Amino acid sequence: MKQWLTNVLLETGEYIKDNDTVGTKVELFHLEITEGVISQIVPATQTIEASPNVTDMNGKLLLPAFKEMHNHLDKTYLSLPWKAVIPSKNLKDRLAHEARELPILATTGKQRAVAMIEKIISNGTNHIRTHVNVDPYIGLKNLEGVLAALDDYKDVVTAEVIAFPQHGLLRDNVPQLLREALRNGATMIGGLDPAGIDNTIERSLYETMDIAHEFNVDVDIHLHDGGHVGYYTIDKWLDMVEEAKYQGRTAISHAFALGDVSAMEQHTIADRLAQQQVKIMSTVPYNINRVMPPIDLLSEHGVDVHFGCDGFFDSWSPYGSGDILEKVTTFADISRKLDERSIRQTLKYITNGITPLDTNGQKVWPNINDEASFVFFDAVSSAEVIARRPLERTVMSKGKFIH
Amino acid sequence: MSTLLLKNVRLEEAFEHDNEHIVATRTAIYDVLIEDGHVKEVGKNIVVPENSKVLDAQQQLLVPSFREMHIHIDKTYFGGEWQAPRPITKGILTRIEEEQTLLPKQLPTAAYRAEEMVKWLIAQGHTHIRSHCNVDPQIGTKHIEITKQVLEKYKDQITYDIVAFPQHGLLRSNVEGLIREAMTMGATLVGGVDPSIVDRNIEKSLQTTMQIAQDYNSGIDIHIHTANTLGEFEFYKLIDLTKQAKKEGQVTISHAMALADLAQPQLENLVQAMAAVQMDVTTTVPIGINRSTIPIPYLYDKGVKVSVGHDSLTDHWSPYGTGNTITKLNVMAERFRFMDEYSLSRAWKYASGGITPLNDEGERVWPKVGDVANMLLVDGVSTAHVVARRCPISTVISQGNIIHQQEVGELKGEFR
Numbered sequence: 174m175k176q177w178l179t180n181v182l183l184e185t186g187e188y189i190k191d192n193d194t195v196g197t198k199v200e201l202f203h204l205e206i207t208e209g210v211i212s213q214i215v216p217a218t219q220t221i222e223a224s225p226n227v228t229d230m231n232g233k234l235l236l237p238a239f240k241e242m243h244n245h246l247d248k249t250y251l252s253l254p255w256k257a258v259i260p261s262k263n264l265k266d267r268l269a270h271e272a273r274e275l276p277i278l279a280t281t282g283k284q285r286a287v288a289m290i291e292k293i294i295s296n297g298t299n300h301i302r303t304h305v306n307v308d309p310y311i312g313l314k315n316l317e318g319v320l321a322a323l324d325d326y327k328d329v330v331t332a333e334v335i336a337f338p339q340h341g342l343l344r345d346n347v348p349q350l351l352r353e354a355l356r357n358g359a360t361m362i363g364g365l366d367p368a369g370i371d372n373t374i375e376r377s378l379y380e381t382m383d384i385a386h387e388f389n390v391d392v393d394i395h396l397h398d399g400g401h402v403g404y405y406t407i408d409k410w411l412d413m414v415e416e417a418k419y420q421g422r423t424a425i426s427h428a429f430a431l432g433d434v435s436a437m438e439q440h441t442i443a444d445r446l447a448q449q450q451v452k453i454m455s456t457v458p459y460n461i462n463r464v465m466p467p468i469d470l471l472s473e474h475g476v477d478v479h480f481g482c483d484g485f486f487d488s489w490s491p492y493g494s495g496d497i498l499e500k501v502t503t504f505a506d507i508s509r510k511l512d513e514r515s516i517r518q519t520l521k522y523i524t525n526g527i528t529p530l531d532t533n534g535q536k537v538w539p540n541i542n543d544e545a546s547f548v549f550f551d552a553v554s555s556a557e558v559i560a561r562r563p564l565e566r567t568v569m570s571k572g573k574f575i576h
Numbered sequence: 577m578s579t580l581l582l583k584n585v586r587l588e589e590a591f592e593h594d595n596e597h598i599v600a601t602r603t604a605i606y607d608v609l610i611e612d613g614h615v616k617e618v619g620k621n622i623v624v625p626e627n628s629k630v631l632d633a634q635q636q637l638l639v640p641s642f643r644e645m646h647i648h649i650d651k652t653y654f655g656g657e658w659q660a661p662r663p664i665t666k667g668i669l670t671r672i673e674e675e676q677t678l679l680p681k682q683l684p685t686a687a688y689r690a691e692e693m694v695k696w697l698i699a700q701g702h703t704h705i706r707s708h709c710n711v712d713p714q715i716g717t718k719h720i721e722i723t724k725q726v727l728e729k730y731k732d733q734i735t736y737d738i739v740a741f742p743q744h745g746l747l748r749s750n751v752e753g754l755i756r757e758a759m760t761m762g763a764t765l766v767g768g769v770d771p772s773i774v775d776r777n778i779e780k781s782l783q784t785t786m787q788i789a790q791d792y793n794s795g796i797d798i799h800i801h802t803a804n805t806l807g808e809f810e811f812y813k814l815i816d817l818t819k820q821a822k823k824e825g826q827v828t829i830s831h832a833m834a835l836a837d838l839a840q841p842q843l844e845n846l847v848q849a850m851a852a853v854q855m856d857v858t859t860t861v862p863i864g865i866n867r868s869t870i871p872i873p874y875l876y877d878k879g880v881k882v883s884v885g886h887d888s889l890t891d892h893w894s895p896y897g898t899g900n901t902i903t904k905l906n907v908m909a910e911r912f913r914f915m916d917e918y919s920l921s922r923a924w925k926y927a928s929g930g931i932t933p934l935n936d937e938g939e940r941v942w943p944k945v946g947d948v949a950n951m952l953l954v955d956g957v958s959t960a961h962v963v964a965r966r967c968p969i970s971t972v973i974s975q976g977n978i979i980h981q982q983e984v985g986e987l988k989g990e991f992r
Contacts, residue, residue, distance in 0.1 A: 192678075194662045254990040255961040257917035260597050459863040460913050491920065491964035492910050506896040507864045513660040516895065557658040560895035 176226035176572065178204045180217055182234040184554060187514075187534035195513045197530070197554035201232060206545040209571035214541060228574075230549060230567075236558060237524040237538065238546035238570060239298040239497045243393075243426050243454040243481025244289070245337075246303040246322065247315035250486050251288035253281065258491050264369070268340060271488050275310045282318020290326050292495035293482070297548035299330050299570035300525075302393070302454075302481065304337035304363050304426075307354045309345040320358045329575045335393050337363035343371045348380055355388045364394035368402045374409060382413050385422075392423040393454065396430065403430025407442060407451075414449045424452035426481075431471070432464030439467050443474035452476070455522075456483035457500045459507060468522075469508060480504070480522045497523045502562045516556040529555060545572040579616070579628040580949075580976055582608040585638040587618070588958060591918065591938040598918040601934070601958035605635055610949040613975035618943060631978065633953050634987055636970060637962065640928040640942060641950040642901045643704040644697050646830050646858040646885025648741075649726070650709045650719040651679060654889045655692030661892050668774065668801075671893055672744050678892055679715045686719065690726040693889060693899070694734070699982060700900050703734050703950045703974040704929070706797070706858075706885070708741040708767055708830075711754045717761055724762040733979040739797045741767035747775040752784055759792040765828075768798035771810055778810055786817045795826035797858070800834070807834020808846055811855075818853045825854035830885075832857045835875065836868035843871075844878070851879030860887045861908045869911055872926065884908070884926050901927045902954075905963045920960035933959060949976040957990045967992045 186198040201217035215221065250256055261267040278285070293301060301323075306315045316336070323332045336354035338347050342364060351362060362384045367377035385392045394410070396403055407425055414423055431439060431453070446453065453471055457480060471478050480500040485493020505519045520528050529538045549567040552558045568576035584605050592600040607622040608615060624630055653659050664670045682689075697705055709723045720740060727736040740758035742751045746768060755766065766789045771781035782798075789796050800810055811829065818827045829850075835857070838846065850857075857880055859870055872882050884904050889897040898904075905923045914920045924932045935941045943951065956967030972980040 190659075192659075192662075194660065252991070255957055255965065255992070257599070257920055257960055257964065258915035259594075259599060260916045260918075459907075459911055461869060461911055462913070465865060486965065490910075491915055491960075492906060494966065502896065503863075506894075509864060509866070511661045511895065512663045515663075516660060553658050556660050556895075560660070561658070561890065562898075 174226075174572075175205060175207050175212070175224065176228070177221055177224050178206065179221070179227055179229050180232050181230045182232050182553075183536075183539070184234075184529040185536050186530070195534070197513060197517070197556065199234070199553060204539075206572040209545055209573075211539055211541050211543050211545055214539065233549040233567065234552045234554070234558065235539070236520070236529065236548050236550065236555060237527040238300070238548055238568065239296070239523045240300040240479065240525050241293050241298045241481055241497050242302045242479035243456055243483055244293070244301055244303045245305070245484030245487065246286040246289050246301070246319045247282060247305045248484040248487040248489070249285050249289045251292065252284050258488060267489065272310050272340065274488055275306070275308070279311045279314040279318065282315055283321045286319045286322035287325065289495065290322060290330065293497070294326070294330060294568065295566070295576050296496040296498060297566050297568050298497055299546050299568065299575065300332070301330055302333040302335065304335045304393070304395070305354075305359065306339045307336045307347070307350050307359075308338065308340040309347065309350075310340070312350060313354055313357060316354050316357065316359060328573070329570055333361055334359045335361040335363040337395070338365055341365070341370045342377050342380055343373060348384065351384055352387070355384070355390060361391045361393055362388070364392065366396060366398045367406055369398045374406055378406070378410055378413060382417055382419070385419070386417065392419070393426055394424070395426045397427050399429050400433045401430070403428070404434050404438065404442065407431070408445070411445045411449050411451060414451060421450035424454050426454040427456065427458075428453050428466045429463060431466040439470055440474070443471050443476055446471065447475035450477070453478045454481055455479075456481050457504045459503065468504065477526065478522055479525070496562075498558070498562055501559055505559050513554065513556045516559050517554065519559060520555050546570045578612060578976065579625050580610040580973070580978070581622060581624055581628045581630045582610070582638065583630060583632045584635050585633040585953065586635050586957065587638055587940065587943070588933040589940055591934065598916065598938075600917055601921060601960060603637070603957060608638065608943060610976040613949055615943045615945050615947045615949055617945065631971070633971075635989065636953040636987065637956050637958065638943070639924065639933060639952050639954055639959055639962065640931040641703040641952050641972065641974065642701045642927045643706070643883065643929050644702045644885055644901070645706045645883035646860065646887055647693070647697070647705060647707050648709070648888060648891070649690040649693045649705070649707045650686060650723050651675070651682065652689050652693055652889060652891045654696065654891075655689040656685060660895050668770075674892055675710070675712065675743065676714050679710065679712075679719075683715075683718060687722045687726055690723060691729070694726060694730055696889070696899050698730070698733060698972060698980050701952045701969045701972050702901065703972070703979075704736065705734055706737040706739065708739040708797070709758075709763065710743045711740050711751055711758045712742065712744040713749050713751060717754055717758050720758045720761050720763055732977070733974050737765055738763045739765040739767040741769070743769060745769065745774040746784055747777055747781050752788065755788055756791070759788065759794065765795050765797045766792070768796065770799065770801055772802055772806055778813060782810070782813050782817055786821050786823070789823065789826075790821050795823065795828070797828040797830055799830045801831050802834060804834055804837035807832070808838060808842065811846060811850065815849050815853055815855065818855065827853070827855050828858060829855065830858045832859070832870055833867070835870040847875060847878045847880055856881040856883065858883045858885050860885060861904060861911060863907065863911055872908065873912060873922075876926070881930065882926055883929070902962060902966050902969070906966050909963055917958065917960045920963050921958065923963050924959045950974055955984050955987050955989065955992055961990070961992070965992055
């Protein structure tokens with residue numbers, strides 16, 4: 174199946190504006206899409222052959238579709254009436270509250286996950302990595318709900334589903350439950366604060382790695398543990414990745430500890446993370462008690478950093494728009510990216526590394542044979558999209574308009 | 577006599593408890609009658625008075641409107657084409673030097689963009705705007721003229737303050753005469769910027785600022801960005817001058833970054849001294865990686881009023897900024913971890929001049945008969961809900977007149 178998208182605005186380079194600042198050069202093109210990939214890119218000045226399937230994009234700017242890399246589709250209250258977070262004294266209290274609520278929420282699992290997926294897609298995302306609780310309270314019920322919801326959207330979004338031991342790994346029969354989850358549709362194994370929750374760092378990490386090996390799946394571990402206990406946990410995990418030759422297959426989510434240690438330690442561990450190809454997933458937290466991981470520094474060392482919206486509007490947090498672009502806007506703002514070039518590069522955190530122009534302003538995307546997964550904006554550059562965050566978006570996934 | 581009857585508005589009535597926790601806000605549906613800009617009656621099934629305009633709110637929440645307390649409408653890119661700022665090479669002086677050529681060049685579009693910004697701010701629920709306005713050697717008082725003219729055009733919709741703002745330094749750029757001229761042209765407050773790092777003479781800069789304020793019988797709103805002990809030193813100087821000049825309640829410090837740096841007991845001592853002269857503070861709620869946020873709830877509880885402002889929507893200083901105060905409160909809530917119904921509900925006061933529908937004890941204190949009818953209709957079920965979920969504003973009412981309405985799609989209420 175062939176189709177044409179006409180009058181698509183692409184970033185093609187840089188130029189120096191009258192006021193002596195760097196601007197982004199854009200030009201209009203027609204794109205031919207065949208079986209979900211780009212088959213031709215021609216200047217808009219060229220006439221295209223008559224085709225029954227043509228959509229005029231009217232000069233809208235084309236950007237790569239976004240990737241949501243840390244979410245909890247099972248937890249949200251979306252589609253249910255407003256409810257604020259119940260005050261809690263500490264993490265234990267919060268977990269106890271969640272445990273009480275889980276069985277009640279499990280009955281609306283699919284409905285709530287669908288509401289979340291809809292919101293995420295409408296903002297320009299066609300891939301979702303979701304953690305799903307697997308715990309002694311609800312067993313695999315949340316997994317069933319999330320899988321059912323994702324199945325309804327299987328032509329629209331791709332997904333990674335992580336079996337996540339939110340209430341601890343080394344307790345009850347959780348390791349067995351996780352294995353069962355992996356036999357029943359979960360595609361990755363998760364983990365959570367080996368020190369803070371399991372109270373044993375090495376055993377918890379080994380068990381996680383064992384399960385990963387057994388099922389040949391990738392790993393994504395939640396690590397909120399701060400300071401040097403978190404730092405050691407990452408360092409120990411890096412040892413294990415090295416030993417197990419699991420390079421490129423694991424990620425640490427949140428990784429607050431990286432923000433707590435000295436600059437020298439940050440550089441050291443960033444090098445190791447890059448060597449072992451351990452990714453960092455951040456939700457760009459800015460609450461006043463947190464120090465953000467040093468995302469620019471990690472990036473400079475070649476560490477793959479991705480953003481996620483995290484779970485939102487749930488028993489943990491009442492906020493969240495579901496707009497992954499807002500995470501980039503916030504990051505660019507709070508890390509003081511002010512000029513066209515530095516703003517533009519932050520897009521990579523939500524596109525699996527793709528930016529239309531490279532750091533030198535050379536065009537590197539899109540190319541023939543690239544997947545036709547896009548977001549379209551009324552804007553004149555990636556930098557404008559990031560700084561101004563337009564809400565009107567058209568979304569295409571593998572050649573199909575999904576929003 | 578003009579009357580407006582709001583039918584079926586949702587008003588907050590009380591907090592709902594579960595054991596020791598506040599878990600929700602109880603609301604009920606009322607009619608609110610507004611006459612000559614003030615609330616005349618709050619009741620159920622109010623009979624439509626003759627010749628009254630009627631608006632059926634369809635159970636949307638009625639909340640106090642916003643006050644934008646720190647913005648620069650005179651030098652924005654808003655309404656123009658996209659332009660990223662240039663990289664900073666010399667700190668604040670990068671921008672001051674840039675303004676010497678940029679602002680004269682922007683003069684032909686300044687009024688248009690200012691007006692676009694005012695319209696946008698009205699659409700976001702603001703019924704008062706305090707705009708700082710450049711007074712500098714290049715632009716003279718032309719921005720004052722433009723700002724005055726634009727805001728005056730909207731005087732039936734909003735109230736406003738114009739701060740005569742010596743961006744390039746009162747002493748450094750030698751503009752005392754121009755600031756005085758600005759005060760005769762309609763500026764309502766004397767501005768200022770960093771007596772130390774810009775003017776390099778704390779004493780003389782602050783004294784001159786206060787002298788102008790005394791001569792024109794006005795208040796002061798001064799930008800002070802300096803850190804820890806330097807800011808502290810400047811604040812105390814300003815407090816002394818405020819006392820001497822009997823300007824209690826008329827002095828605002830904008831940004832006041834030092835308050836984010838000081839530890840106890842220095843912080844408490846300073847805050848008490850500020851509260852004693854009713855000095856207030858405006859903030860943009862900065863969340864930058866290298867910047868701390870001033871302890872907003874602490875300041876408010878200790879008697880220093882804090883108000884939020886957007887500062888910039890997009891200009892040569894920063895390309896970010898939404899003008900959306902519900903979003904601003906949402907960011908503040910996340911920054912300070914207001915997560916439960918009660919703490920979320922308390923955020924509203926920072927944007928409304930102190931007004932919340934329920935007081936801290938949970939009694940309804942707004943709207944009351946006699947209150948000025950500056951209000952918004954929002955598709956949400958409590959102020960906490962609106963802040964957390966960023967519910968949309970459908971209607972803006974200023975002094976009893978509907979000044980803006982916008983499509984929010986199908987009303988979703990508690991499902992928003």
